Amino acid sequence: MSYLTVKDASKQFGGSVRALDGVSFAVERNEFFTLLGPSGCGKTTLLRSIAGFADLTAGSISLDRTALDSVPSHKRDIGMVFQDYAVFPHLTVAENVAFGLKARKVPAAETATRVAEALNTVRLGAMAARLPAALSGGQQQRIGLARAMVIRPKLLLMDEPLSNLDAKLRIDLRDEIRDIQKSIGIAAIYVTHDQEEALAISDRICVMNAGRIEQIGTPQEIYADPRTIFVASFVGTMNVLPREAASHLGMSDAAASRTHQWAIRPEHIRLDQGDAPSDSLRLSGMVEKYTYLGREAHVLAQTPAGKIVLQVADPSPALRMEPGSPIILTFRREDILSFDSDGVRLKGGGN
Ligand SMILES: Nc1ncnc2c1ncn2[C@@H]1O[C@H](COP(=O)(O)OP(=O)(O)OP(=O)(O)O)[C@@H](O)[C@H]1O
Ligand SMILES: [Mg+2]
Incomplete structure (x- = not known):
């Protein structure tokens, strides 16, 4: 006991x-x-x-x-x-x-x-x-x-x-x-x-x-x-995207059929600077806001999948992201979580 x-x-x-x-x-x-x-x-x-x-x-x-x-x-x-x-x-x-x-x-x-x-x-x-x-x-x-x-x-x-x-x-x-x-x-x-x-x-x-x-x-x-x-x-920052974002996230129809929402952490999304692993997925977007926080920076990007926050670790002070600049986001399919209409996490599919 x-x-x-x-x-x-x-x-x-x-x-x-x-x-x-x-x-x-x-x-x-x-x-x-x-x-x-x-x-x-x-x-x-x-x-x-x-x-x-x-x-x-x-x-x-x-x-x-x-x-x-x-x-x-x-x-x-x-x-x-x-x-x-x-x-x-x-x-x-x-x-x-x-x-x-x-x-x-x-x-x-x-x-x-x-x-x-x-x-x-x-x-x-x-x-x-x-x-x-x-x-x-x-x-x-x-x-x-x-x-x-x-x-x-x-x-x-x-x-x-x-x-x-x-x-x-x-x-x-x-x-x-x-x-x-x-x-x-x-x-x-x-x-x-x-x-x-x-x-x-x-x-x-x-x-x-x-x-x-x-x-x-x-x-x-x-x-x-x-x-x-x-x-x-509630715990940490999470990008939550609607089911309709499936095709932009490289998700299969089967995975999308059970999913109500997708989620991915900002630290699992990187700016494509030509060094992303070959199995990464890519999404083009536009900078809406850039927030420099010293040891990291946050970029809020407008993408076809919805608004996505990504995190840049140890940002160079020279890195400038003007609103409206085009960027490419990369991420791995394994890092995407999927949730059903009751808000319960689905295994398989995205993750
Ligand atoms: N004495 C009371 N009479 C009526 N309702 C109450 C009473 N005490 C708490 N509640 C209600 O019960 C719920 C839970 O309250 P509780 O104080 O346990 O929340 P909490 O998680 O501690 O919130 P907080 O983070 O604001 O302290 C709330 O809806 C609150 O309004
Ligand atoms: Mg309390």
Whole structure:
């Protein structure tokens, strides 16, 4: 049996809103598991149900072989980190972290040791005596992390803990969170709607859409082997083309007959500079927009198959693409994915 098991979880608010609709998954000890999906897809509702802050309409949750259904939230041994730092402004950093241990009546000496340990883990040891107002946003969020970890929970839940931080800090802190999770060997569920963050930090990603699970897999599986058009489009950038584009994509009538949409990643399309492999397909187009981003550039091209974005790696600063310039795109048939009218990936055909 898995460490955490969520089975057929459904949550209905009021009459019609189905925030969760038959969600099942399992998380192993020591696993970093991420819930990824757009706003309103049910991520927070699921996390709150696991923490015991909300009841499921149907379904069950078990942790470490114990059914949680009738266990109140404060007895679930679950630590939670929220989006807003939720620190007590009038308590010092150390007092903030000690709060949960006081509530659990842990003796003072042990509390002091554990708080010091937790603060060192999140690299706030030197700031124990400060008030939160004297800390940066990233440091305040580390208080939240230390406070959740100090109770030595069986499971750590994090609901968009980095979304209030600037881009650089987000990257630093996400790597730290991942390192800390692995070093203390705890099961963690992390919520984000940032797909790059999910790819960077997770052992497995669970992509959610409208209260349902679209796909669960490693970052590589989710990105390179998406099972639905939703996953293909939500994670990374994807060119989605209509069935009618078949002939321009070198697709057979048989493949086209089952296909509703085609998809191909920008990095799988190259500018033809005479060096494409001989089995490549070619498509002529016209530059609509050129965006230079330093280590890569994006070209939006108008083609007979539709608008296509392609990626140029390490673009020469001299490369200029004026709108209206003709270009030739090359790609391989194997890199084209096909999806049926339910948005489900078809095997065979294009891929
Ligand atoms: N207390 C509530 N009462 C009624 N509807 C609710 C309540 N809480 C959430 N919902 C609805 O349930 C759905 C899922 O909400 P939830 O907060 O779980 O989404 P989310 O994936 O966390 O979104 P976000 O990325 O914006 O945080 C939404 O349609 C939301 O409006
Ligand atoms: Mg949320």
